[in-house]
Amino acid sequence: MKPKQRKKAINLFIYIACLVIVLVSIFPIVWIFLSSFKTRVEIFSIPPVWIPSLNIQNYLQEFTGSASRLPFLWNSLKVGLFSTLCVVLIGSLAAYGLAKFPVPGKKHWEFWVLSVRMMPPIASMIPLYLILRSVRLLDSNAGLIMVHIGFNLPFVVWILAGFLRQIPRDIEEAALLDGCTWFQAMFKIALPLSAPGLATISIFSFMFSWNELLGALVLTGRNAKTLPVAISEYWSQTQIRWESMTALSVVHIIPIIIVTFIIQRYIVRGLTMGAVKE
Amino acid sequence: MVKSLPKVGMILMLPTIIYLLFLSIYPMLYTLILSVRDFNLARPDLSVFVGVENFVRLIQEDLFRTALFNTFVLTIVSIALELVFGYLVAEIFDKRLKGMEFLRTIYMLPMMVTPVVWGLIWMYIFHPTFGLANYLTIRLGIGFLPWFAAGETAMLTLILINIWQWTPFSTIIFLAGLSSIPRHLYDAAAVDGARWYQSMFYVKLPSLKNITLVILLIRLMDNLRLFDLVYSTTQGGPGSATETMSYFVYRHAFRFFNLGFSSSAALVILVMIIIISQIMIKLFYRGGVVGET
Numbered sequence: 349m350k351p352k353q354r355k356k357a358i359n360l361f362i363y364i365a366c367l368v369i370v371l372v373s374i375f376p377i378v379w380i381f382l383s384s385f386k387t388r389v390e391i392f393s394i395p396p397v398w399i400p401s402l403n404i405q406n407y408l409q410e411f412t413g414s415a416s417r418l419p420f421l422w423n424s425l426k427v428g429l430f431s432t433l434c435v436v437l438i439g440s441l442a443a444y445g446l447a448k449f450p451v452p453g454k455k456h457w458e459f460w461v462l463s464v465r466m467m468p469p470i471a472s473m474i475p476l477y478l479i480l481r482s483v484r485l486l487d488s489n490a491g492l493i494m495v496h497i498g499f500n501l502p503f504v505v506w507i508l509a510g511f512l513r514q515i516p517r518d519i520e521e522a523a524l525l526d527g528c529t530w531f532q533a534m535f536k537i538a539l540p541l542s543a544p545g546l547a548t549i550s551i552f553s554f555m556f557s558w559n560e561l562l563g564a565l566v567l568t569g570r571n572a573k574t575l576p577v578a579i580s581e582y583w584s585q586t587q588i589r590w591e592s593m594t595a596l597s598v599v600h601i602i603p604i605i606i607v608t609f610i611i612q613r614y615i616v617r618g619l620t621m622g623a624v625k626e
Numbered sequence: 627m628v629k630s631l632p633k634v635g636m637i638l639m640l641p642t643i644i645y646l647l648f649l650s651i652y653p654m655l656y657t658l659i660l661s662v663r664d665f666n667l668a669r670p671d672l673s674v675f676v677g678v679e680n681f682v683r684l685i686q687e688d689l690f691r692t693a694l695f696n697t698f699v700l701t702i703v704s705i706a707l708e709l710v711f712g713y714l715v716a717e718i719f720d721k722r723l724k725g726m727e728f729l730r731t732i733y734m735l736p737m738m739v740t741p742v743v744w745g746l747i748w749m750y751i752f753h754p755t756f757g758l759a760n761y762l763t764i765r766l767g768i769g770f771l772p773w774f775a776a777g778e779t780a781m782l783t784l785i786l787i788n789i790w791q792w793t794p795f796s797t798i799i800f801l802a803g804l805s806s807i808p809r810h811l812y813d814a815a816a817v818d819g820a821r822w823y824q825s826m827f828y829v830k831l832p833s834l835k836n837i838t839l840v841i842l843l844i845r846l847m848d849n850l851r852l853f854d855l856v857y858s859t860t861q862g863g864p865g866s867a868t869e870t871m872s873y874f875v876y877r878h879a880f881r882f883f884n885l886g887f888s889s890s891a892a893l894v895i896l897v898m899i900i901i902i903s904q905i906m907i908k909l910f911y912r913g914g915v916v917g918e919t
Binding site: 365370444466468478495561588616619 | 632635639641642648652653654718719721726732733734735736737738740741742745746748750751755756761790795802803840844850851853857858880885889892899900903907910
């Protein structure tokens with residue numbers, strides 16, 4: 349074989365290998381997507397129905413009528429958006445402080461923030477339950493929002509501080525020489541310049557909240573439960589309504605898929621707390 | 627620019643510090659107080675101080691030891707295999723071909739999807755009677771497998787799912803690591819007549835040491851607190867085959883409302899995880915991975 353042909357053959361082989369790996373990896377998601385259009389009979393049929401008859405009955409059943417799951421979708425959205433808004437507001441102040449000011453004991457603060465992130469959520473769940481119960485915030489969006497802010501804060505501070513450190517000092521110093529206060533320098537220069545960082549942490553924080561199960565499971569009930577809790581409830585029913593469960597899961601997954609494509613450049617950084625940059 | 631303003635930095639950090647104190651230190655102390663009391667939510671009036679009795683009970687509790695054992699088995703086996711598979715896949719993906727970025731992003735999707743949904747997907751696929759998995763194994767001649775339904779296979783199934791979802795994580799981190807190895811190292815190795823496996827063992831793998839540490843730390847913490855996946859698939863069963871530490875605490879706290887006892891378990895887990903994570907983070911600082919981000 350000529351070298352050029354050989355190279356082509358190798359590339360083709362790599363493409364096929366990659367394609368197979370990707371297909372295997374996302375197959376369960378594809379399967380749930382296909383299954384969400386199945387009728388009840390098709391769900392239980394052996395051999396499995398590969399291509400379902402396009403029926404949207406499952407979705408209609410989940411999102412219309414008296415047993416609609418729409419309120420839980422709203423809860424998820426509300427909790428996700430509000431906790432993200434707050435966490436970015438509080439976290440960006442701290443990140444700026446850490447990144448730009450000679451705070452005494454800086455290393456220790458950073459270390460502590462990171463340690464909080466490592467804590468297993470189950471360890472704080474019991475006291476949080478009792479605290480929220482005593483202030484009557486159990487089963488409320490507000491209570492869950494407060495807890496999600498706490499979960500996401502270390503992450504946001506850590507990542508955003510990383511983004512802020514990358515902004516060259518000269519730019520801000522020039523602004524300060526021109527008579528800006530540090531406050532203006534922060535809001536007019538540093539934060540806008542780290543817009544990709546802000547976008548990344550916002551999306552990540554929303555996604556953590558959107559996916560979070562344990563807190564929502566323990567701290568909310570009938571009124572304020574979120575989509576993951578609603579999905580997990582199918583488990584406890586003796587007769588699992590698979591067709592409904594698949595439809596609800598697909599609704600939960602779709603925003604995640606969209607968001608993954610938007611932040612693909614920063615996923616590595618986000619998932620490793622900024623330890624690895626791509 | 628702001629050498630004169632250390633106070634401003636502190637003021638900026640104040641809201642975060644207060645919030646985290648309230649949401650981490652305060653609950654921790656609260657857990658400590660609860661752990662030395664006999665406190666059941668059903669009868670809060672009967673709450674009494676019992677000293678170390680909860681911890682003594684915990685040590686004698688077989689289920690807790692099983693939960694510890696299961697968690698460590700799951701953690702070690704999952705991470706080991708994720709690292710191996712992750713690296714192999716990274717080697718394949720590490721070619722700058724057209725459309726590769728797109729494939730990589732799709733490949734990342736599994737780890738972005740919430741474990742609850744994964745759990746239910748797999749419950750459907752591994753269903754003993756109408757699941758796709760058994761249909762395939764029977765067709766392929768492997769025969770009927772009980773998956774989640776039997777104690778012997780439930781843990782293996784859980785590990786399989788865990789690896790399935792999280793191998794992409796190792797892969798993309800390894801990819802980031804591979805792309806940061808300077809080209810001239812390969813060229814130098816090639817000039818010296820190194821074969822592909824020699825350049826793998828002497829150039830690539832040593833350069834990936836820190837990156838591997840990152841994967842290890844993050845996956846270690848994820849697995850030690852694993853809850854969602856267990857909750858949405860086996861709920862610790864059958865028997866105690868898939869009981870994990872987090873699930874043990876959850877069950878005692880929010881099914882039996884035994885808040886005193888479960889707090890002592892939570893505390894033991896917390897201390898264990900703090901020790902492990904502190905060691906890992908120290909290793910990190912020494913390796914220069916974290917720190918100046």
